[in-house]
Amino acid sequence: MTAGPTCRVKLLLAYDGTGYHGxxxxxxxxxxxxxxxxxxxxxxxxxxxxTCAGRTDSGVHAWGQVVSFDSRAGVDVTGLQRSVNRALxxxxxxxxxxxxxxCFDARRSAMGRVYRYTIRNDPxxxxxxxxxxxxxxxxxxxxxxxxxxxxxxGEHDFxxxxxxxxxxxxxxxxxxxxARWTDLGxxxxxxxxxxxxxxxxxxxxxxxxLVDVGLGKRKAGQMTTVVASRSRQQAGPLAPAHxxxxxxxxx
Amino acid sequence: MTAGPTCRVKLLLAYDGTGYHGxxxxxxxxxxxxxxxxxxxxxxxxxxxxTCAGRTDSGVHAWGQVVSFDSRAGVDVTGLQRSVNRALxxxxxxxxxxxxxxCFDARRSAMGRVYRYTIRNDPxxxxxxxxxxxxxxxxxxxxxxxxxxxxxxGEHDFxxxxxxxxxxxxxxxxxxxxARWTDLGxxxxxxxxxxxxxxxxxxxxxxxxLVDVGLGKRKAGQMTTVVASRSRQQAGPLAPAHxxxxxxxxx
Numbered sequence: 460m461t462a463g464p465t466c467r468v469k470l471l472l473a474y475d476g477t478g479y480h481g482x483x484x485x486x487x488x489x490x491x492x493x494x495x496x497x498x499x500x501x502x503x504x505x506x507x508x509x510t511c512a513g514r515t516d517s518g519v520h521a522w523g524q525v526v527s528f529d530s531r532a533g534v535d536v537t538g539l540q541r542s543v544n545r546a547l548x549x550x551x552x553x554x555x556x557x558x559x560x561x562c563f564d565a566r567r568s569a570m571g572r573v574y575r576y577t578i579r580n581d582p583x584x585x586x587x588x589x590x591x592x593x594x595x596x597x598x599x600x601x602x603x604x605x606x607x608x609x610x611x612x613g614e615h616d617f618x619x620x621x622x623x624x625x626x627x628x629x630x631x632x633x634x635x636x637x638a639r640w641t642d643l644g645x646x647x648x649x650x651x652x653x654x655x656x657x658x659x660x661x662x663x664x665x666x667x668x669l670v671d672v673g674l675g676k677r678k679a680g681q682m683t684t685v686v687a688s689r690s691r692q693q694a695g696p697l698a699p700a701h702x703x704x705x706x707x708x709x710x
Numbered sequence: 711m712t713a714g715p716t717c718r719v720k721l722l723l724a725y726d727g728t729g730y731h732g733x734x735x736x737x738x739x740x741x742x743x744x745x746x747x748x749x750x751x752x753x754x755x756x757x758x759x760x761t762c763a764g765r766t767d768s769g770v771h772a773w774g775q776v777v778s779f780d781s782r783a784g785v786d787v788t789g790l791q792r793s794v795n796r797a798l799x800x801x802x803x804x805x806x807x808x809x810x811x812x813c814f815d816a817r818r819s820a821m822g823r824v825y826r827y828t829i830r831n832d833p834x835x836x837x838x839x840x841x842x843x844x845x846x847x848x849x850x851x852x853x854x855x856x857x858x859x860x861x862x863x864g865e866h867d868f869x870x871x872x873x874x875x876x877x878x879x880x881x882x883x884x885x886x887x888x889a890r891w892t893d894l895g896x897x898x899x900x901x902x903x904x905x906x907x908x909x910x911x912x913x914x915x916x917x918x919x920l921v922d923v924g925l926g927k928r929k930a931g932q933m934t935t936v937v938a939s940r941s942r943q944q945a946g947p948l949a950p951a952h953x954x955x956x957x958x959x960x961x
Contacts, residue, residue, distance in 0.1 A: 475837040520838070549840035586726040587771070589800035591838060 464532035468539070469559035470495075472524040474551040477590050477701065481517045482524070484509070491515070491551060495526065498546040502539055503530055512565045512708040513572055516660065518700035520591060523554075523573075523707040527565035534558075563710075571636065571709040573653045574662045576702050578670070581646030592647065593666075593702035599673030601648065604640055607672045610682035611638040611652070611665065618689035620665050621658035622697065631658050631689075638665075651706070662703055668695035715783035719790070720810035721746075723775040725802040728841050728952065732768045733775070735760070742766070742802060746777065749797040753790055754781055763816045763959040764823055767911065769951035771842060774805075774824075774958040778816035785809075814961075822887065822960040824904045825913045827953050829921070832897030843898065844917075844953035850924030852899065855891055858923045861933035862889040862903070862916065869940035871916050872909035873948065882909050882940075889916075902957070913954055919946035 472495070480488040484496060492509055499507045512525040540556040547553075562568075577592040579585055584594045614634045621631050637653040650666055668685065671677045677695065685693040723746070731739040735747060743760055750758045763776040791807040798804075813819075828843040830836055835845045865885045872882050888904040901917055919936065922928045928946065936944040 473837050475840075522838075544835065548835055548837075550837050552835050552837050554834050583805050584795065584799055584803050586724050586799075586801050586803050587773075587842060589726075 465529045466532045466534060467559045467561050467563055468528055468530050468534065468536060468556060469563060469565065470526040470540075470556050471554040472526055472551070473522045473554055474520060474524065475549075475590065476515060476518050476520040477550075479517070479550075481519065482511055482513075482515045482521075491521075491524075492526075494547055494551060495543070498543045499528070499539070501546070502542040503534065505531070510565045510567075512569045513657075513705045515703075515705050516700055519703045519705070520701075521705040522575075524705050525565045525569070525708045525710075527559060527563055565708075568710050569656075569708050571653055571655055572657060572705065573651060573707040573709070574657070575704045575706045576650040576652075576662060576666045576698065577704070578648045578650070578666075578702060579646055580648050585646070588647065590701060591704070593699050595670060595674075597674055599648065599670065600675065601640060601642060601673065603675075603679045604669045604673040606679035607669055607682040608638045608640065610686055611635045615686050616689050617658050617661055617686070619685050619691060619694045620661045620668075621691070622660035622664060623658070633658060633661070640669075653709075660697060663698045663700065664694050666698035666702070670698060671695040716780045717783045717785060718810045718812050718814055719779055719781050719785065719787060719807060720814060720816065721777040721791075721807050722805040723777055723802065724773045724805055725771060725775065726800075726841065727766060727769050727771040728801075730768070730801075732770065733762055733764075733766045733772075742772075742775075743777075745798055745802060746794065749794045750779070750790070752797070753793040754785065756782070761816045761818075763820045764908075764956045766954075766956050767951055770954045770956065771952075772956040773826075775956050776816045776820070776959045776961075778810060778814055816959075819961050820907075820959050822904055822906055823908060823956065824902060824958040824960070825908070826955045826957045827901040827903075827913060827917045827949065828955070829899040829901070829917075829953060830897055831899050836897070839898070841952060842955070844950050846921060846925075848925055850899065850921065851926065852891060852893060852924065854926075854930045855920045855924040857930035858920055858933040859889045859891065861937055862886045866937050867940050868909050868912055868937070870936050870942060870945045871912045871919075872942070873911035873915060874909070884909060884912070891920075904960075911948060914949045914951065915945050917949035917953070921949060922946040 480490050482492045484493045507528045510527050536556040540553045579592040579594045580599045616632050618631045634655045641649045731741050733743045735743045758779045761778050787807040791804045830843040830845045831850045867883050869882045885906045892900045
């Protein structure tokens with residue numbers, strides 16, 4: 460960072476996660492955060508330390524990722540947005556750039572996150588949704604999948620759907636405010652889930668189980684049992700990354 | 711082809727044209743037709759000669775391309791569809807494969823073609839539509855663009871919008887049955903045009919002119935004059951290929 464007075468910048472970010480190793484900066488691999496930091500640093504001529512609302516995994520997309528960082532006071536956020544968009548298009552787009560309250564922190568200030576998971580449920584694939592939707596050829600029972608969603612609502616320990624080994628003392632209790640399926644027509648199904656926060660790979664793990672329900676491999680009622688079990692062995696397979704999108708962060 | 715009784719096969723084809731040099735087979739370059747013929751020949755173990763309804767250009771997409779070819783009688787079209795889809799996914803998908811009347815010809819039997827052109831009209835680009843929509847950042851006057859469409863309806867000599875040097879004696883008269891803009895919301899605009907047939911690059915040339923009208927560079931009323939002029943110099947710039955999609959072929 461530079462010496463002198465600083466300001467906090469808030470970016471609203473969309474990206475096609477195909478081909479990126481997620482958001483978090485890792486040396487030697489192409490990550491969204493790494494590319495973004497590079498483009499910001501070239502424009503600002505100082506190092507930046509990014510905080511993001513949701514550390515999306517490899518191949519996961521975002522429409523409403525939020526990022527915050529510090530810069531020098533008086534930075535031209537419009538010029539910054541234009542410059543970064545020129546450098547990173549078409550896969551990464553800064554939808555808006557603004558000065559934020561100095562207390563604003565993209566991660567800690569977030570009150571809720573909304574993820575969307577898209578499925579193409581049709582015997583035949585669609586070349587235009589292949590980057591952003593999971594193609595499930597066998598017919599899904601949407602009613603059963605909707606029924607199974609009920610067990611997700613409210614405050615639960617989501618250990619069964621957390622794919623990372625538990626950190627001692629860290630709570631995996633999360634508050635799911637909404638979880639619903641929408642039939643978009645023409646074979647497209649969308650799952651939308653909102654929670655205070657999510658455990659690691661929780662949405663993909665939940666969708667994997669819901670699709671098993673939709674395929675008739677498991678009963679809708681088992682969702683309650685699996686949540687209560689807190690056991691990772693009870694959950695279904697992981698849905699692929701490319702169907703997932705960090706849709707919105709609420710502050 | 712094989713000796714013995716033959717049958718005619720009709721394929722309904724969708725493809726993401728990004729990275730392909732159009733449909734028509736050309737030696738040494740990746741074309742949709744070339745890849746499709748290769749996959750068909752590997753499955754059928756005889757050479758095929760493809761006829762397509764619309765020879766899409768480099769980078770142009772299709773949702774409803776139709777292809778016909780001859781094979782041996784009794785060919786398993788379901789197995790053929792499955793095999794080709796396995797070989798060419800995700801960019802190229804055979805939506806359906808069926809036996810057709812021996813007189814059926816994907817090009818000559820077609821009564822009409824429908825093309826769609828998609829524009830993202832928003833100051834900010836969208837990574838998810840960047841492969842299939844033209845990003846126009848400056849605001850477009852949709853009413854003016856709709857007004858300009860009127861001049862396209864009906865039977866006209868579309869020489870002004872034909873990008874290929876005229877073949878002596880070949881008519882460039884085409885019958886446009888419908889041409890309309892739809893506001894899809896969230897900054898997305900769609901132009902749909904149906905005609906008996908199209909001249910070379912006619913849709914992209916028409917859209918280029920309509921966008922000039924939308925940007926206020928030309929008046930809506932000029933469309934009539936340009937059509938009547940039959941002069942290629944009068945038309946606007948060519949809209950980029952990646953916004954165009956062969957949507958449907960009517961028989």
